Amino acid sequence: MTVPTTTEASSLAEQVATVVTSHPSVVRLHGGVFGDVATYLPGRKLTGVRIGMGEEPVELGVVLRLDRPIPQVVRELRQKVSTMCGGAPVDITVGDAVLPGETEPVAP
Known part of the structure; x- marks a missing residue:
């Protein structure tokens, strides 16, 4: 993978966020325990996607609906x-889960 410029990484992060959140089992993106899985865009922070620079992996944080394994x-x-990002490795953290029919995680 070639190292993306900051502008390319920002645009790619938005595209990745769109693809990930369009998956039927994804409720929303998740920033991790400290909110550090994020991409900083002009005037805002895109939480849940961080595009790796160079050999670093792409990082995703998601909340999943428990309708499929x-x-x-x-996978x-x-x-x-990975296909969108030129074959880069992708690390995914499932930050929370939602039961089918629910819209947000149930508090313990």
Whole structure:
């Protein structure tokens, strides 16, 4: 993978976010425990996607709907995003899960 410029990485991060959130099992993006899985765009922060620079992997944080096996959904997302990012490795963290029919995680 070639190293993207800051502008290319920002545009790619937005494209990745659109593809990931369009997956039927993805409820929303997730920034991680400290909100550090993010891309800084002009005037805003895109939480849940960080495009790796150079050899660094693409990082995703997601909240999933438990309507399909988690490993299957993660494989599908990893394959789509890796293809979009020139074959880059993709690390995915499932930050939370939602039961089918629910819209947000249920508090413990």
